[in-house]
Amino acid sequence: MDQERILLAHGSGGRQTQELIEKIIYPIFEANGGQPLLDAALLPAPGGAGLALTTDSFVVSPLFFPGGDIGKLAACGTINDLAVVGARPLYLTVGLIIEEGFAVADLKRILTSLAEVAKSAGVSVVAGDTKVVERGNADKLYINTTGIGVVAPGVALGPERIAEGDLIIVSGTVGDHGMTILCQREGLPLEAEVASDCAALHDLARALIATGGISCMRDPTRGGLATALNELAAQSGTVMEISEEKVPVQPPVAAGCGMLGLDPLYLANEGKLLITVRPDCGEAVMSVLVKHPLGKRARVIGRVTGRDGRGKVLLETGLGVRRILPGLEGEHLPRIC
Amino acid sequence: MDQERILLAHGSGGRQTQELIEKIIYPIFEANGGQPLLDAALLPAPGGAGLALTTDSFVVSPLFFPGGDIGKLAACGTINDLAVVGARPLYLTVGLIIEEGFAVADLKRILTSLAEVAKSAGVSVVAGDTKVVERGNADKLYINTTGIGVVAPGVALGPERIAEGDLIIVSGTVGDHGMTILCQREGLPLEAEVASDCAALHDLARALIATGGISCMRDPTRGGLATALNELAAQSGTVMEISEEKVPVQPPVAAGCGMLGLDPLYLANEGKLLITVRPDCGEAVMSVLVKHPLGKRARVIGRVTGRDGRGKVLLETGLGVRRILPGLEGEHLPRIC
Numbered sequence: 001m002d003q004e005r006i007l008l009a010h011g012s013g014g015r016q017t018q019e020l021i022e023k024i025i026y027p028i029f030e031a032n033g034g035q036p037l038l039d040a041a042l043l044p045a046p047g048g049a050g051l052a053l054t055t056d057s058f059v060v061s062p063l064f065f066p067g068g069d070i071g072k073l074a075a076c077g078t079i080n081d082l083a084v085v086g087a088r089p090l091y092l093t094v095g096l097i098i099e100e101g102f103a104v105a106d107l108k109r110i111l112t113s114l115a116e117v118a119k120s121a122g123v124s125v126v127a128g129d130t131k132v133v134e135r136g137n138a139d140k141l142y143i144n145t146t147g148i149g150v151v152a153p154g155v156a157l158g159p160e161r162i163a164e165g166d167l168i169i170v171s172g173t174v175g176d177h178g179m180t181i182l183c184q185r186e187g188l189p190l191e192a193e194v195a196s197d198c199a200a201l202h203d204l205a206r207a208l209i210a211t212g213g214i215s216c217m218r219d220p221t222r223g224g225l226a227t228a229l230n231e232l233a234a235q236s237g238t239v240m241e242i243s244e245e246k247v248p249v250q251p252p253v254a255a256g257c258g259m260l261g262l263d264p265l266y267l268a269n270e271g272k273l274l275i276t277v278r279p280d281c282g283e284a285v286m287s288v289l290v291k292h293p294l295g296k297r298a299r300v301i302g303r304v305t306g307r308d309g310r311g312k313v314l315l316e317t318g319l320g321v322r323r324i325l326p327g328l329e330g331e332h333l334p335r336i337c
Numbered sequence: 338m339d340q341e342r343i344l345l346a347h348g349s350g351g352r353q354t355q356e357l358i359e360k361i362i363y364p365i366f367e368a369n370g371g372q373p374l375l376d377a378a379l380l381p382a383p384g385g386a387g388l389a390l391t392t393d394s395f396v397v398s399p400l401f402f403p404g405g406d407i408g409k410l411a412a413c414g415t416i417n418d419l420a421v422v423g424a425r426p427l428y429l430t431v432g433l434i435i436e437e438g439f440a441v442a443d444l445k446r447i448l449t450s451l452a453e454v455a456k457s458a459g460v461s462v463v464a465g466d467t468k469v470v471e472r473g474n475a476d477k478l479y480i481n482t483t484g485i486g487v488v489a490p491g492v493a494l495g496p497e498r499i500a501e502g503d504l505i506i507v508s509g510t511v512g513d514h515g516m517t518i519l520c521q522r523e524g525l526p527l528e529a530e531v532a533s534d535c536a537a538l539h540d541l542a543r544a545l546i547a548t549g550g551i552s553c554m555r556d557p558t559r560g561g562l563a564t565a566l567n568e569l570a571a572q573s574g575t576v577m578e579i580s581e582e583k584v585p586v587q588p589p590v591a592a593g594c595g596m597l598g599l600d601p602l603y604l605a606n607e608g609k610l611l612i613t614v615r616p617d618c619g620e621a622v623m624s625v626l627v628k629h630p631l632g633k634r635a636r637v638i639g640r641v642t643g644r645d646g647r648g649k650v651l652l653e654t655g656l657g658v659r660r661i662l663p664g665l666e667g668e669h670l671p672r673i674c
Contacts, residue, residue, distance in 0.1 A: 006439040011469025020467060024441060028448045029455075029462045041463035043428060055430035055483055056466045059474075091380060093392035095481045097434070102343040104361060111365045118366075125366045126378035129393045129481075130357060132348025133672060137396075139474040144432045144466075146392055146483035335470060 007331070013222025013268075014328025040081045042151060050151035052087035054078055057144045061335045063110065065184050067177075067196030068270075070143055071114035073337060076200045076270060077221065078147040079121050083205035084217040084273065086157045087149030092118055093127040095144035100135045110141065121200045123147070159235035161215040167282045168240060168302040171204065171273040171295045172197065173248040174225050178267025179256045181336050188259065192252040199271030204294045208273070211288055213281020218274045221337055223328040226265040226313070228274050230327035233311030241314040242302030242325070265315075266328050268336045276304065344668075350559025350605075351665025377418045379488060387488035389424035391415055394481045398672045400447065402521050404514075404533030405607075407480055408451035410674060413537045413607060414558065415484040416458050420542035421554040421610065423494045424486030429455055430464040432481035437472045447478065458537050460484070496572035498552040504619045505577060505639040508541065508610040508632045509534065510585040511562050515604025516593045518673050525596065529589040536608030541631045545610070548625055550618020555611045558674055560665040563602040563650070565611050567664035570648030578651045579639030579662070602652075603665050605673045613641065
């Protein structure tokens with residue numbers, strides 16, 4: 001990393017975030033005997049059960065948006081990080097950093113959202129912390145949620161299990177969350193309303209795992225589908241080919257992207273799964289998806305077509321051109337989650 | 338809670354923090370089937386082992402101070418929250434909220450401090466998250482650390498175990514961390530240097546628990562010794578009497594308090610234990626304390642003298658007057674940790 005200062009791009013979820021983590025943060029903890037810091041870590045626990053542990057800070061702006069708020073987002077985001085590693089979420093902690101002067105009514109509304117998602121997912125909020133900083137030293141409210149889940153014996157998902165021939169499936173339309181936040185901030189005049197897809201995916205993930213056909217799952221949040229695909233390709237050392245036309249995008253999201261010159265493949269999702277599936281299980285998996293309220297618009301968007309040491313994602317565009325689809329570069333939308 | 342807006346006092350660790358938690362936050366999570374949010378929650382885990390879980394956000398200003406930095410503070414604070422409930426710390430997660438423009442060299446230094454404390458405590462940093470907010474939307478760096486520990490079978494500590502006759506012990510001088518931060522911020526001209534007492538107490542706590550004579554432990558951080566005593570008295574429904582003269586205070590801390598009209602009993606500590614001890618175990622416990630580098634200046638400062646439904650702390654002053662010692666009211670020093 002050449003920079004001496006942290007840039008907004010270091011928080012984008014794209015290449016610069018990866019660089020900060022790999023070049024600055026990992027070495028410090030590895031040198032001290034730690035494991036690399038993962039989105040959700042799988043841990044041996046006393047008694048032999050497998051625990052999964054994940055942490056996220058939420059700094060989304062605005063705090064309230066169509067489809068959710070920072071509280072719902074925090075609970076869903078943490079539950080989803082556990083769900084995609086095959087863990088059943090059990091416990092959540094909540095750390096609040098509040099700007100002096102924040103409205104207590106808004107705090108109540110946000111924590112109620114968070115608690116509702118937790119309750120409906122069977123997750124107990126068990127520990128908390130509250131800090132208040134002077135006016136001007138935070139933007140209203142930041143929330144950290146850390147989640148613990150338990151991994152059932154026999155469940156094994158991960159990029160190392162992705163194989164040539166695997167189908168690549170996305171569980172629904174992409175870019176809804178990112179476009180929603182963008183519209184709220186920029187006042188974009190879209191013809192139809194867009195709402196965040198913010199949702200807890202534990203139930204859908206469990207049903208998908210039960211098919212026995214899933215090799216790996218991710219929730220394509222910051223950096224969008226393109227960045228999540230690139231992470232999977234790099235971690236599995238595979239070539240992934242997807243077809244742009246098959247990726248479901250809602251018309252107002254596509255329209256907004258057209259107006260702004262953005263690509264929906266890079267916009268954040270907060271209620272979608274990216275799934276790699278054994279080729280002979282494609283039908284079973286699609287059948288689970290389309291029957292589930294959160295998977296109705298699922299599509300097979302591509303396939304793992306080969307191996308490549310560093311990993312690569314190829315996109316077949318609507319014009320029939322095949323090009324490399326890189327992960328997110330820089331930052332076009334800070335504080336998306 | 339009458340206020341419609343969050344005040345700095347809601348983050349003080351004193352009465353208003355308690356009020357925010359009890360009147361606003363608890364009811365939301367209780368109504369949704371959750372348990373009250375504790376500093377460190379004790380949880381049943383798969384396989385029957387007892388897990389302890391704690392979360393803290395650190396917003397201390399300045400980030401670097403004599404005796405430590407925000408990274409050391411974050412690791413110690415979380416380890417200590419686990420240690421005082423009798424848990425052996427195992428895993429830590431780290432969530433960073435970084436202000437755009439923050440120096441990468443400072444980030445490295447801070448994370449190295451954090452990693453060193455974790456390593457020396459045998460704790461693995463296993464999951465992380467990095468968010469960057471625009472310049473002006475955070476004050477340089479905030480860190481959330483969440484810790485998981487395991488509770489050995491047979492270990493049982495808690496305010497409900499505090500009994501009449503128990504001795505009250507503090508493991509060393511009080512107010513060092515609070516006065517250090519104050520001096521850094523206000524440029525106080527003290528004759529001698531003060532340094533934060535920031536330290537990981539897991540090893541001392543384990544040795545103390547092994548005596549079999551401890552009924553309860555706390556780390557008196559925000560709100561200081563007076564607030565921690567009031568919490569214990571309230572939670573145990575006891576009357577605690579302490580002698581002001583017996584509470585160890587370093588001379589420069591006492592001098593600084595004199596200059597500013599502050600009471601060291603309300604200043605934060607980051608490497609001290611407040612311990613209640615069965616009367617017949619006082620000598621054994623004091624002997625463990627004074628032999629440990631972090632307990633050398635331990636003192637018996639008082640005793641549990643009776644029961645009282647709501648709990649009460651009495652202070653015998655240097656003048657021989659006995660008065661009620663309340664918990665912290667308002668906020669005299671925001672962002673102490």
